[in-house]
Amino acid sequence: MADYRKDHRFADPNEALDYEPYRHDYVLPDWKDTSAKHKKRPPQDLGTDYPTDKEVYFSREVMAREWDKIWSKVWLLVGHLTDVPTPDSYMKVDRGHESVLVVRGKGESVRAMYNVCQHRGARLVDKDFGAAKKFVCPFHSWEFATTGELLRIADRETFREEAICHNLNLPPVRSEVWRGWIFISFNDEIEPLHTWLGKDFIEQMAPYDFEKVLRIRDVQQEWPANWKAAHEAFAEGYHVQATHPQLRGAVDAYHTQVDLFDNGHGISVYQFMSPLPQFAGKLPPGLVEEHKIFLREAGIAEADFPSHWSEVPRAIINAKLARKDYVIDYSKFTEGQLIDDWNFGLFPTTEMFLHPEGFFIQNWLPHPTDPEKCFYQVQVYAVPGIGELPSFMAVENADLSGKHVLNRTYIDTDDLANLGPVISQDRVMVPRVQQGMKSRGFKGAVLGEQEIRIRHFFSQYHRMMSA
Numbered sequence: 001m002a003d004y005r006k007d008h009r010f011a012d013p014n015e016a017l018d019y020e021p022y023r024h025d026y027v028l029p030d031w032k033d034t035s036a037k038h039k040k041r042p043p044q045d046l047g048t049d050y051p052t053d054k055e056v057y058f059s060r061e062v063m064a065r066e067w068d069k070i071w072s073k074v075w076l077l078v079g080h081l082t083d084v085p086t087p088d089s090y091m092k093v094d095r096g097h098e099s100v101l102v103v104r105g106k107g108e109s110v111r112a113m114y115n116v117c118q119h120r121g122a123r124l125v126d127k128d129f130g131a132a133k134k135f136v137c138p139f140h141s142w143e144f145a146t147t148g149e150l151l152r153i154a155d156r157e158t159f160r161e162e163a164i165c166h167n168l169n170l171p172p173v174r175s176e177v178w179r180g181w182i183f184i185s186f187n188d189e190i191e192p193l194h195t196w197l198g199k200d201f202i203e204q205m206a207p208y209d210f211e212k213v214l215r216i217r218d219v220q221q222e223w224p225a226n227w228k229a230a231h232e233a234f235a236e237g238y239h240v241q242a243t244h245p246q247l248r249g250a251v252d253a254y255h256t257q258v259d260l261f262d263n264g265h266g267i268s269v270y271q272f273m274s275p276l277p278q279f280a281g282k283l284p285p286g287l288v289e290e291h292k293i294f295l296r297e298a299g300i301a302e303a304d305f306p307s308h309w310s311e312v313p314r315a316i317i318n319a320k321l322a323r324k325d326y327v328i329d330y331s332k333f334t335e336g337q338l339i340d341d342w343n344f345g346l347f348p349t350t351e352m353f354l355h356p357e358g359f360f361i362q363n364w365l366p367h368p369t370d371p372e373k374c375f376y377q378v379q380v381y382a383v384p385g386i387g388e389l390p391s392f393m394a395v396e397n398a399d400l401s402g403k404h405v406l407n408r409t410y411i412d413t414d415d416l417a418n419l420g421p422v423i424s425q426d427r428v429m430v431p432r433v434q435q436g437m438k439s440r441g442f443k444g445a446v447l448g449e450q451e452i453r454i455r456h457f458f459s460q461y462h463r464m465m466s467a
Ligand code: FES
Pocket: 117, 118, 119, 120, 121, 122, 137, 138, 139, 140, 141, 142
């Protein structure tokens, strides 16, 4: 009989690890002061089966059903009040085959309406962000108020009264504003936003200065992969060791704290400034570049840098807590929130990486016609007045005056330079998965517990798809 050990490349299961093995109920260490303020959700056993039939990544029929059963049913985070800062400023939101105009009203109100002329169906507006007194259709110049009301029909006398006597205003789309964030839904019957997000999930976001932030980066790129395949690479930290080797010294994505919430939402906390445990023993005792960058950003002078990497998280936390008269009140946050990457996942694909200084928000949006393509969107929002921008934002020279609304930049599908070093590595990996999964030689994804958020996503996905 073949010797199991010899024929397999697995590590000896009895071999002692010199680090705490992964558990999906992992809780951030006590010194990070999370246990008191952070209600850890009990772990869920989501089984060991294939999470899905693989056709969900290729099938046009599934794609059409996803639109009806998922994308048309949920709340979608589409932007921030500061993206539409003045009355009658607007943004255009494209999701799948739909296009929506979100217009700022009085105070903190917004209204959303379909971006489609009621004459013959032409798209009304092309710009992503702007301000207008009215919307004029480029085809035959019908005019609509920014409330959606039809104002003018060109050559009105040539229309018989019966043809135009019904409601020809732009149809409304549900919208809600929560702490500055704008959400829309194509589901007129959807539950209120706060119940969709859930109380515990909202509580975890309480300390962040959502109301103050400005968008300083906005990039979109077409990716040759299904939106789910692309998003999955961002719902697990398991790939960091192989795909992002430069982060091995400064991101412990192995000891990730995961919380699974209702409606498919989840939180992953990646421990910044701690090395991946598999590599910690091989690290030289000094600091890697990421440690130095984060120490500097916390306002620590080079002469005061700790000498060993293990002292870096504490040094950064102490420096932030000692900061007085700073634009951010760090005392509101747990120690873990001061340093780690708190990644809030909103079903279906929004991933919000939250730090006290700002937010890195990513979406993988469905393509209107092709299930094997999606649009990657990254938006970075920062708190004005923070000084040097943290490196995780991957932004240089941001305008934080609040005087201008940033435009969206569309980059070529093969442009890696404008994605930044980390995301470009994911961009290369994701299409390999899309291509490989199609093979007759692939049965479906095998998931470890580090990838439990993918299982959790699919439990919500299948629940909605079969409703
Ligand atoms: S389609 Fe808009 S005015 Fe004709």
